[in-house]
Amino acid sequence: MTEFSLDARSASIEHDCVNQTIQHADSNTGVTVGPARMRRKQRLARNPLPNASDLAAVIQASSSLKEAAAKLGVSQTTVAKHARRLGVRSEFRLGRERLPPDDILRGMLLEAGQGSGLKSLARNLHxxxxxxxxxxxxxxxxxxxxxxxxxxxxxxxxxxxxxxSSMSALAARLGVADHHIRNQARRLNVRPGQDIVLSEADDVCLNGGAATVDLDHAALQKQALEAQELFNLAAEDLAESEAERERLRLEKLQLEAETASLRAQLLALRERASSSAAVVAPPETLEELLDFVDRHLGPDVIVLPKAIKATRKCLDVNVERLYTALTFLRDSYVPMRKEQISSGAYAAALRGTLFEEVPSLADASKLSTMGYTASWEGRKVELERHLKWGRTPKRLIRVYFHYCDKRGKVVIGWMPTHLDTNSTN
Incomplete structure (x- = not known):
């Protein structure tokens, strides 16, 4: 197949001129550019066409208009329009590769002339x-x-x-089928009732004029075939667009169904969590609190082993206050971050706990250097927030945590004492 190269500079200049002409025409007429026309502009902007000579070479070297469109990155309709404008065709557009050798084809044509005709032979050869x-x-x-x-x-x-008087009457008189007479009438371009009586001079004039009529008829027939081809290509593009729209509609319906299912699952989990929380009694000892953390705290609040170990080392832990902090993170903080409750409801819940929820450090850039970090799932996270209650070292409660937006979880890296060293590294 013939190789070709595109003149990028010429194509870019020609494309800019076309865009400027279209924009100037639109501004003068005041007509709003429709979506289809805008898509054509955008497609030409992404894939500018080469100059006329290179474009003709591409079409002639391609096995079909579809292949030429793929090479140029435009639609078949666009390639067909330019092929018609330039008067060129693709190499095998009409199926020359399907024809047999000339010596065999000559015999088939002679036999067709004596029998079924050229149209029937073309149909048999596809x-x-x-x-x-x-x-x-x-x-x-x-x-x-x-x-x-x-x-x-x-x-x-x-x-x-x-x-x-009629083609049916003539067919009956000649003893042939009606469609034979109709086909010959179309071929001869004659109708019943014309009463053609020609003299020898008229016959000579008609013969000369018939040649012109035949030429005009052939040209019109060629234009009609090309117009039909363009219409078929446009119909194919429309069918593809309709199929794509139907696919997107079905995909949207599927996503909506999946969203509804996930919402139902979330509601069921909330109801189950609330029922579980209602059944489980508040812990009274440190061991009961740690058992509650392990069994009933839920999937949205993760207490790292480092924090559990630090809690076990404490000799005097206010179990009730620490339990309040942990359940507040589960029942109010996580739903607030997921936008499941309003900011007013969250503020009211926080006031009821008597805790403060504030940044761990005023300067967030010092979190890593001061040791306000923890290791979770193989990566280092900063404990940027914490709950605080009390100020006396023996009675205070501190819960340092990180919130993962991607997974919607609170990760507690240290509790219940104050964190001011590199103990979590």
């Missing part, structure tokens, strides 16, 4: 009649069936059709 007629002209054989069996020659048949 190519267009236009292609087969052009190939027949190249090898010097006319495979068209000039006169069907049981019908007179063209001149006599033309006179008979023009003078008959």
């Amino acid at each position: 190519v267009t009649t236009t292609l087969l007629a052009a190939k027949a002209a190249e090898i010097g054989v006319d495979g068209r069936r000039q006169v069907r069996r049981g019908l007179p020659d063209d001149a006599a048949l033309c006179q008979m059709i023009s003078s008959c």
Whole structure:
């Protein structure tokens, strides 16, 4: 296949000129650019077309308009329009690769001329009649069936059709099917009731004019075929767009169903957590508190082993206050961060605990250097917030924690004493 290179500078200049022309026309007319036209502009901006000569070379070197569109990064409709404008076709667009060798094809054309005709042969070879007629002209054989069996020659048949009352009556008189007469009438471009009576001079003029009419008819037929091809390509693009829209609609419905299912699961988990919290009695000893942390605190509050170890070392722990801090993080802080409760409800719950929820350090940049960190799931996290109650060293409660936005969990790295060293590193 012929290789080609695109002149990027020429393509960019041509594309800019086209965009400026479109923008100037839109500003003068005051017409709002529609979504389809905007998509075409954006596609041309991403994939500017080369100049006319390179564009023609790409189309001629491609096996089909679809392949040329893939090379240029534009739609088949765009390539078809430019192919028509430049008067070029792709190498195998009409199926030349399906034709047999010339010597075999010559015999098939001669047999078709005596039998079923050129159109039937084209259908059997899976190519267009236009292609087969052009190939027949190249090898010097006319495979068209000039006169069907049981019908007179063209001149006599033309006179008979023009003078008959109806095509059905003429078909009955000649003993052939109705569609045979209709097909020949279309081919000869004649209708019943025209009463054509020609003199020799008129016949000469008509022969000269018939050639012109044939040429005009061929040109119109070619334009009609090209227009039909463009329409088919546009219909394919529309069908693809409709399929994509249907796929996105189904995907949206599926996502909505999954969201509803997740919401139902979340509601069930909340109800189960609240029921569990109602059944479990508040702990009275440190061991009962640690058992509560292990069994009933829930998945949204994680107490790291370092914090458990530090709690066990404390000789006098206010179990009730520490229990209040842990359940507050579970029942109020995490729902507030997930926007499941309002800020007013959260503030009221915090006031009820008598705790303060504040940053661990006024200067957050010193968290790592001061040791306000913990290791969780193989990574280092900063304990940027903490709950505090009391000031006497023997009675105070401190709970230092990190909130993971991605997973919606509180990670407690140290409790219940004040943290001011590198003890969690």
